[in-house]
Amino acid sequence: MESKRKVLMLSVVAVMLVVLSSIGAYYWYESNYYVTTEDAKVAGDIVKVSPQMTGKLLELDVEEGQSLEKDQIIGRQEMGTLSDTNLEQSVIRAPISGFVLKKQVTPGELVSTGQTLIMMVDPAKLYINANIEENDLAKLKIGQRVEITVDEFDGHKMYGKIQSVGKAANSAFSLLSGSTSGTFTKVVQRVPVKIVFEDKQNCNGLLLGTNAVVKIHIR
Known part of the structure; x- marks a missing residue:
């Protein structure tokens, strides 16, 4: 009876180690081969008619x-x-x-x-505006391929590439000035990255401002 209990415990421990190793390997692979963010939206250049x-x-x-x-x-x-x-x-x-x-x-x-009078946008020139954490910027290069999933079309994968990486964090454009007194809390800054679609036909039906998830291939 004692022997069976030990075998069962060892089996449970072995399964747990395999599961934890698999999870660790998955996150290692994802962090080394991709930069992923859910902080992304469908964007476009708005034209004002006067x-x-x-x-x-x-x-x-x-x-x-x-x-x-x-x-x-x-x-x-x-x-x-x-x-x-x-x-x-x-x-x-x-x-x-x-x-x-x-x-x-x-x-x-x-x-x-x-x-x-009115505001317009060209649907064939929509793109993805993704906000990437400053710690991941060194991994990014112009032209890297990107997998795009737009919430509006859940499950439908589209592809694009990085066209430009912002030269300032989003906080630099904030209308509120930073605190000059009291305690300081360091916050990871995010920098806008423009991603254009490989196939312009993918823009058809996309709504400006809708959420997206991007997965940038860095290797």
């Missing part, structure tokens, strides 16, 4: 989520004292091909030069 002149907005024929073509006429302003030869100044056109993210004015309002 009028060329100050005047009453007569029409703005767009809705949020609508697709537009570059140079498509989307609105008109009251010409006022403009001559017919300057008619183009009262016309509002889409500066890029893309879709409308936000509409910020309605017809009838007085709008001025430089005021944002």
